[in-house]
Amino acid sequence: GAVVSQHPSWVICKSGTSVKIECRSLDFQATTMFWYRQFPKQSLMLMATSNEGSKATYEQGVEKDKFLINHASLTLSTLTVTSAHPEDSSFYICSARKTGPNYGYTFGSGTRLTVV
Amino acid sequence: KQEVTQIPAALSVPEGENLVLNCSFTDSAIYNLQWFRQDPGKGLTSLLLIQSSQREQTSGRLNASLDKSSGRSTLYIAASQPGDSATYLCAVPLNSGYALNFGKGTSLLVTP
Numbered sequence: 579g580a581v582v583s584q585h586p587s588w589v590i591c592k593s594g595t596s597v598k599i600e601c602r603s604l605d606f607q608a609t610t611m612f613w614y615r616q617f618p619k620q621s622l623m624l625m626a627t628s629n630e631g632s633k634a635t636y637e638q639g640v641e642k643d644k645f646l647i648n649h650a651s652l653t654l655s656t657l658t659v660t661s662a663h664p665e666d667s668s669f670y671i672c673s674a675r676k677t678g679p680n681y682g683y684t685f686g687s688g689t690r691l692t693v694v
Numbered sequence: 695k696q697e698v699t700q701i702p703a704a705l706s707v708p709e710g711e712n713l714v715l716n717c718s719f720t721d722s723a724i725y726n727l728q729w730f731r732q733d734p735g736k737g738l739t740s741l742l743l744i745q746s747s748q749r750e751q752t753s754g755r756l757n758a759s760l761d762k763s764s765g766r767s768t769l770y771i772a773a774s775q776p777g778d779s780a781t782y783l784c785a786v787p788l789n790s791g792y793a794l795n796f797g798k799g800t801s802l803l804v805t806p
Contacts, residue, residue: 610791620798621796621797621798622738622783624793627793669735673738679745682726682728682740683740685730688736
């Protein structure tokens with residue numbers, strides 16, 4: 579199999595604080611992981627590509643200083659939302675793909691972030 | 695840039711009907727195509743993966759076809775059930791290791 583675990587599933591934080599979201603590949607190694615954001619009733623929008631051992635690649639319009647990504651091991655990528663504001667409230671979801679032609683992308687269960 | 699479009703945006707059918715969800719993409723040079731299901735407030739569950747060299751894949755009541763040359767894929771759901779109610783997403787990467795480009799999804803409601 580190819581299982582991706584994401585934690586926490588939901589978090590409520592005060593405006594101005596930082597929140598860290600973890601994404602783990604449980605039964606495979608992932609040199610690349612992807613972070614998406616989803617607004618209500620909208621599709622997934624790619625935020626950044628997380629690369630193990632190197633800097634993440636951010637999509638246009640995504641503030642790299644606000645959304646810090648760390649991919650320090652082959653099984654763990656973290657997304658930290660710094661100085662969160664209410665407009666950062668959203669559903670964040672990560673993804674990875676196990677190497678091999680028969681494997682598609684596997685997604686975490688997502689994190690619902692609410693900034694109050 | 696790869697654009698993925700899904701039609702219809704929403705669909706409501708009575709239980710037992712067979713239905714077809716459509717997905718189109720602008721760049722035919724895809725590595726594969728994947729169909730997902732998303733329940734409200736949840737992550738994505740992979741339903742079917744079709745490699746670029748394949749024409750279709752089947753899993754239970756689901757059948758997905760792929761026509762690369764015309765940039766289209768269809769997801770066929772046979773004998774629909776209320777438990778099939780969810781949003782169905784179609785996605786393609788341009789190449790192996792690239793992030794997925796998603797359509798906006800089809801919101802399906804199957805009524806008892």
